[in-house]
Amino acid sequence: MITIRTILAALAALFLLAAAPTSAHDVKAGDITVIHPWARASSGMARSGGVFMTIANDGSRAERLTAAHADIAAKTMLHKTVMDGNVMKMMHVKDGIAIPGEDSVELKPGSYHIMLMGLKAPLKEGGTFPLTLTFEHAGSVTVEVKVMKPGAKTMKHD
Numbered sequence: 454m455i456t457i458r459t460i461l462a463a464l465a466a467l468f469l470l471a472a473a474p475t476s477a478h479d480v481k482a483g484d485i486t487v488i489h490p491w492a493r494a495s496s497g498m499a500r501s502g503g504v505f506m507t508i509a510n511d512g513s514r515a516e517r518l519t520a521a522h523a524d525i526a527a528k529t530m531l532h533k534t535v536m537d538g539n540v541m542k543m544m545h546v547k548d549g550i551a552i553p554g555e556d557s558v559e560l561k562p563g564s565y566h567i568m569l570m571g572l573k574a575p576l577k578e579g580g581t582f583p584l585t586l587t588f589e590h591a592g593s594v595t596v597e598v599k600v601m602k603p604g605a606k607t608m609k610h611d
């Protein structure tokens with residue numbers, strides 16, 4: 454029997470779904486949630502680009518992003534931007550990116566990022582492309598990366 458109470462409960466559930474901070478753009482794998490993966494549109498002849506996102510670990514066990522792969526690039530690497538005196542440098546992160554238990558790590562311009570090298574096609578604003586992330590415990594998960602405008606500093610989410 455459908456009562457006012459069940460209708461209200463259904464409406465409340467719908468409202469909670471709509472209000473939840475995650476979106477179709479976020480992907481879960483085990484204790485890991487990948488939030489808003491985004492990249493900058495590539496300009497001109499640029500053959501490389503960075504991918505950014507927040508990786509949250511709901512588990513108590515420390516996780517590690519060990520590898521990434523995108524078909525649109527010849528090579529996909531884990532990088533960190535560091536300052537060497539006054540010079541900004543990108544370093545290859547050989548032992549992966551640690552995500553402590555019950556914590557999150559933001560991959561962002563000027564810090565950790567996933568580097569796409571040898572782009573096979575330009576990254577066009579408004580487009581998306583698949584990126585596969587491999588974690589030490591959670592295994593592999595594929596996310597859809599959203600391409601933002603060139604020079605975007607954060608992902609403005611709609």
Ligand SMILES: [Cu+2]
Nearest residue numbers: 532543566568
């Ligand atoms: Cu880089």
